[in-house]
Structures are given as structure tokens and as C-alpha cells.
Amino acid sequence: MSKEKDYASSALVTKKEKVINVIVFIALCLGAVVMVFPLIYMVATSFMTKNQILSGTLTLFPDPILIGKYSEVLQKGEFIRGIINSLKVAIPLLIIGGFTSALAAFGFAKMQFRGKGILFLALLATIMIPFAVVMIPQYVMFTKLGWTNSLLPLIIPGCFGNVSMIFFLRQNLLGIPDELMEAAKLDGCSYFGTFVKIFFPLMKGAFGTQLMLWFMGIWNDYLAPTIFLRSEKNWTLQVVIRSFNSYYAIQSDYALIMAASVIAMIPTMLLFFIFQRVIIESIAISGIK
Amino acid sequence: MSKTTKKTKTKMSAMAKKEERWAWLFIAAPFVGFLLFMAYPICFAVFASMSKWTGINSLIGNFCGLDNYIALFQDEKFWKSLMTTIIYLIGIPIGMILGLLLAMGMNRKIPGVRVLRTMYYVPVVSSLVAISILWAWVYNYDYGLFNSIIKALTGMHGPNWLGDTFWVKVAMIIFMTWKGLGTSIILYLAGLQNIPRNYYEAALMDGANGWQKFKNITLPLVSPVTFYILITSLIGGFQVFVEVSVMVSNGGTDYSAATVVYYLYDKAFSNGQLGYGCAIAVLLAIIVFIITAFNFKFQDKWVKTMD
Numbered sequence: 001m002s003k004e005k006d007y008a009s010s011a012l013v014t015k016k017e018k019v020i021n022v023i024v025f026i027a028l029c030l031g032a033v034v035m036v037f038p039l040i041y042m043v044a045t046s047f048m049t050k051n052q053i054l055s056g057t058l059t060l061f062p063d064p065i066l067i068g069k070y071s072e073v074l075q076k077g078e079f080i081r082g083i084i085n086s087l088k089v090a091i092p093l094l095i096i097g098g099f100t101s102a103l104a105a106f107g108f109a110k111m112q113f114r115g116k117g118i119l120f121l122a123l124l125a126t127i128m129i130p131f132a133v134v135m136i137p138q139y140v141m142f143t144k145l146g147w148t149n150s151l152l153p154l155i156i157p158g159c160f161g162n163v164s165m166i167f168f169l170r171q172n173l174l175g176i177p178d179e180l181m182e183a184a185k186l187d188g189c190s191y192f193g194t195f196v197k198i199f200f201p202l203m204k205g206a207f208g209t210q211l212m213l214w215f216m217g218i219w220n221d222y223l224a225p226t227i228f229l230r231s232e233k234n235w236t237l238q239v240v241i242r243s244f245n246s247y248y249a250i251q252s253d254y255a256l257i258m259a260a261s262v263i264a265m266i267p268t269m270l271l272f273f274i275f276q277r278v279i280i281e282s283i284a285i286s287g288i289k
Numbered sequence: 290m291s292k293t294t295k296k297t298k299t300k301m302s303a304m305a306k307k308e309e310r311w312a313w314l315f316i317a318a319p320f321v322g323f324l325l326f327m328a329y330p331i332c333f334a335v336f337a338s339m340s341k342w343t344g345i346n347s348l349i350g351n352f353c354g355l356d357n358y359i360a361l362f363q364d365e366k367f368w369k370s371l372m373t374t375i376i377y378l379i380g381i382p383i384g385m386i387l388g389l390l391l392a393m394g395m396n397r398k399i400p401g402v403r404v405l406r407t408m409y410y411v412p413v414v415s416s417l418v419a420i421s422i423l424w425a426w427v428y429n430y431d432y433g434l435f436n437s438i439i440k441a442l443t444g445m446h447g448p449n450w451l452g453d454t455f456w457v458k459v460a461m462i463i464f465m466t467w468k469g470l471g472t473s474i475i476l477y478l479a480g481l482q483n484i485p486r487n488y489y490e491a492a493l494m495d496g497a498n499g500w501q502k503f504k505n506i507t508l509p510l511v512s513p514v515t516f517y518i519l520i521t522s523l524i525g526g527f528q529v530f531v532e533v534s535v536m537v538s539n540g541g542t543d544y545s546a547a548t549v550v551y552y553l554y555d556k557a558f559s560n561g562q563l564g565y566g567c568a569i570a571v572l573l574a575i576i577v578f579i580i581t582a583f584n585f586k587f588q589d590k591w592v593k594t595m596d
Contacts, residue, residue, distance in 0.1 A: 058437035107315030137330035160322020261419035284479030
């Protein structure tokens with residue numbers, strides 16, 4: 001008798017659960033639409049005519065569809081130069097900084113030395129130092145070195161490694177058995193050789209994910225470029241679209257501004273959509289660890 | 290102690306020494322980077338903060354002791370920007386509550402969680418400059434998306450989002466919450482998935498209702514995630530600059546949108562008061578340090594660990 005009642009109540013619970021799930025699903029979908037709506041609006045605006053944009057009525061569908069703003073943006077020399085400058089910063093930085101970060105992560109994860117724990121904690125603590133605190137002295141330093149007429153201020157500091165990348169790669173290496181290290185030692189393999197031949201291939205996946213995240217950071221960076229790049233010919237893409245915004249807003253050419261912003265977002269968006277699973281996983285880990 | 294063991298012992302330590310030297314070499318780069326681009330600049334900033342230095346005049350010749358700090362404490366614009374920075378922090382609890390609720394929704398057995406998760410995360414990976422430009426357009430008084438919607442719904446003209454000293458703060462908080470929500474969701478979702486199912490089953494046996502389960506299981510067990518989000522958002526919250534710089538000009542009407550970092554930038558790079566800027570930087574570092582230390586000190590009061 002009581003058993004029957006139990007069954008009945010559990011059936012009721014699952015039915016109730018199902019109703020809740022439907023409500024939750026609808027709510028989540030509505031929220032998601034709200035989240036991406038501004039971005040859709042951005043793309044829509046980039047295809048609109050000035051008249052439609054300034055009509056003041058809510059429209060999402062460009063009529064007629066104007067693609068001319070995209071070719072107009074891509075024909076602007078400073079825009080292309082911005083893309084090239086951003087790449088000129090990102091490529092050497094990722095190669096050299098990626099290498100130093102991976103090597104340091106290997107040292108922290110697989111080698112024995114005095115002061116390991118405290119040094120690692122000290123390094124982690126540096127993440128908390130706001131960039132704003134060091135930006136004036138860095139600016140003065142880079143000016144004295146004559147770097148502010150080049151892209152060096154954006155490249156050199158990162159070449160010494162990226163602390164969050166070191167943290168994640170170390171975490172990844174800790175999951176690889178120490179026996180591999182011992183075996184390499186017995187084989188007479190040098191420490192650097194062990195890193196290059198054995199451990200680096202094993203952390204390639206994590207390495208790639210971290211490089212992607214770092215690339216996004218470099219590509220989207222604005223504060224450092226705006227301080228350190230004194231001459232216009234060195235402006236990175238974000239500085240360029242910012243200057244477009246102040247210049248073309250006066251002419252109410254919002255379609256052009258939006259088209260430039262859309263293009264500026266495409267590389268990181270593509271990377272994100274292709275590798276979203278690993279990127280999101282890597283973000284999720286940071287909160288648990 | 291026999292001779293042979295002593296010998297192997299010294300041999301071992303020679304190997305260990307070799308390993309240690311290599312390890313130090315491997316980890317050297319980030320520390321050299323830290324010394325050059327963090328430690329030295331911080332010391333420099335502390336020193337420069339005690340000089341009426343403009344970058345052109347002599348740093349040592351214009352030494353003024355604590356004058357910059359005294360001036361800073363009487364500087365209305367500084368207090369205003371600090372206050373605005375703190376007001377913007379209201380977005381942190383809003384984002385955390387929304388993030389936890391949405392993550393709890395996604396943690397249920399519903400279809401398309403991965404697609405939804407991605408959609409909420411898109412603003413996080415977007416360029417901050419690009420989406421600030423976009424939102425400045427969304428907030429446009431005459432033609433923007435928000436006021437178009439308000440007009441379509443109510444027939445009235447919406448507020449002057451970025452031009453009004455009150456609404457600009459609301460606008461910034463909405464923007465920052467939108468931008469950061471994806472991160473909180475991902476982090477909370479990972480935290481929720483880490484909670485063993487049998488905790489909830491046991492609670493169900495004990496006849497706990499939904500709210501009790503939330504209060505006694507979910508909330509305490511995601512508290513490490515809450516702590517992580519709190520710490521990182523507070524540190525980030527004191528560094529807000531780009532959105533203010535892009536969305537309003539000159540810090541907004543009556544400087545109502547300017548943050549501490551915006552003021553620092555303004556003083557140092559628009560007015561050329563580098564010494565004064567350094568004083569703001571040092572004060573900012575102290576504030577961030579105190580808040581972080583405070584959080585770590587009191588974390589054991591509310592942050593629970595799984596074991």
C-alpha cells in the first residue's frame with residue numbers, strides 16, 4: 001500500500017520536474033537571445049543605409065542590404081595596417097612567450113628544487129597586480145629605451161612568459177606520471193631534451209588552448225597599445241577601430257563603425273566557435289583549481 | 290656510517306644539485322620578467338609618487354614628500370572617480386546571482402545546454418573595444434536600440450543613457466554584467482557538476498525541499514567558485530578603463546562615468562602629471578591589496594571545501 005503511494009508520488013515528482021525543465025529551458029533560451037541580441041543588432045546595422053539607421057524606429061532587417069561598408073573598411077590603409085600590426089605583436093609573442101611559459105611550467109611540475117612551492121605562489125600572486133599600477137613607470141622606461149616608436153613595448157614583456165599559462169600547463173603536467181621523468185633520467189636524457197621530446201608532445205593540447213586564449217587577449221588588448229604606441233603607423237587594430245569610432249560617429253556613419261567592429265571581432269569569434277569545447281573547459285577548470 | 294653510503298649520498302646530492310640548477314634556469318624567465326616589468330616599475334612608482342614630476346622636469350629635483358598624497362585626499366575628482374568605481378561593483382553580485390541561477394538551469398536535464406552555454410559566453414570573447422562601441426550605439430539617445438524598444442513599447446522617449454550622470458552608471462553596470470555573465474555561468478556550472486549526486490538524494494530522503502537543498506548543499510558547495518569569482522571580479526572591477534574611455538568622452542557629463550584608472554590615465558597621459566598619476570597608482574595598488582587580503586582572511590568563514 002505504502003509502496004504504491006511512493007510510486008505515485010515519484011511519478012508526480014518526475015512530471016513536475018518535466019514541467020519545470022520546460023519552463024527553465026524557455027527561460028534559458030530567452031536569456032540567450034537577450035545575450036546575443038546586441039551582437040545581431042551590430043551585424044544588422046553594418047548592412048543598413050544611413051537613412052534606415054537614423055529613422056529611429058526599431059528595425060533588425062536591413063532594407064536594402066548594403067555590403068559596401070565592408071569593402072569601404074577593407075580599403076582603408078590604416079585598418080589593414082592595424083590588422084598587420086596586431087599580428088606582428090601576436091606571432092613573436094606567442095612563439096617566444098609560449099616557449100618560456102611551457103619551460104617554466106615543466107620546471108615547476110616535474111623538477112625538484114628548493115623553494116619550489118614559495119616561488120610558484122609568488123609568481124601566482126603577481127596576477128593580482130593591476131596593470132594600471134605599473135603602466136606609468138613602464139611607459140617612462142619604454143620611452144627611455146626608444147621603444148615607443150615601435151611595437152616592442154607590446155612584445156618584449158610577454159616574451160618572459162605568461163603566469164596564467166604557466167599555471168594551466170603546470171596543472172596539466174601534474175597529471176602526467178613522474179615515472180616518465182625517472183625513465184628519461186635513467187636513459188641519460190638531458191633535462192631540456194626530456195622537456196622537448198617527452199613532456200612537450202604530451203601537453204600539446206593544453207598548450208594550444210592556452211595559446212588561443214592568449215591570442216584573444218593580445219588581439220583584444222587596448223589599454224597597453226593606447227599608452228605605449230606613440231606613432232599612428234604602429235596602431236594595433238583595437239586602437240584603429242576606436243579612432244574610427246570617434247571619427248565617423250560625428251558623421252553618423254554607424255554602418256561603417258559597426259562593419260569595422262564586426263571585422264575586428266571575426267578572428268577571435270572564429271577561434272572561439274571552432275575550439276569552444278576546449279576553451280570553455282579550460283575556463284571551467286580555473287574556478288575549481 | 291659506512292664509506293659507501295656516504296659516497297652514494299654525495300653523488301645523489303650532486304645529481305640533485307644539477308637538477309636544481311637546470312630547474313632554476315627553466316623557471317628564470319618569468320621571474321626576470323617580473324623583476325623588470327613589475328617589481329622595478331612598482332618601486333619606481335612609489336618613488337615617483339613623491340615628486341611633482343611631469344616626465345620632462347627632474348624627478349629628484351621636484352621631490353615633494355607626501356604632497357601628492359595630501360593633494361589626492363583633497364581632490365574631489367579623485368573621490369568621485371573612486372566612488373563611481375565602487376558603484377560599478379554593484380554589477381558583481383548581480384552577475385553572480387544571475388550566473389548561479391542560469392548555471393543551475395543548465396545543470397538540469399535539458400537539451401542544447403552546450404549551445405546555450407556558448408551563446409552566453411560569446412560576449413566574453415568579444416573585443417572589449419568593439420562591444421563598447423556597439424553598446425555606445427545601443428545606448429544612443431535618439432536612434433539606439435534601447436530607446437527604440439522603449440519608444441515602441443511605451444511611446445515615451447527613454448533616458449539619456451550615456452549623457453545623464455545617474456543613467457550612465459546604470460548603463461555601465463548593465464554593460465559589464467552582460468559582458469561578464471558568461472564567465473560566471475561556466476564557472477558555476479563546473480562547480481555544480483562537481484557536487485556528488487548522492488548529496489541531493491540523501492537530502493531528498495530526509496525530506497528536504499528545494500530551497501533547503503539549495504541553501505544547505507548547493508550554496509556551500511559552490512562557495513569556492515563564488516570566492517574565485519568574487520576575487521577576480523573585484524580585482525578586475527578596480528581596473529575598469531576601456532568601456533569608460535570608449536563609451537563616453539572625457540569621463541562623461543560632470544566626470545560622472547570616470548573610474549580611478551580613467552582618472553589616473555587622464556592625469557598622467559593627458560595632463561602630463563606623472564608623479565601625481567603614480568600616487569593614484571600606488572593608492573590603487575594598496576586598495577586592491579587590502580581588499581584581496583581581506584577576502585582571503587575571511588574566506589574560511591564562508592568558503593567550504595568538498596572534503
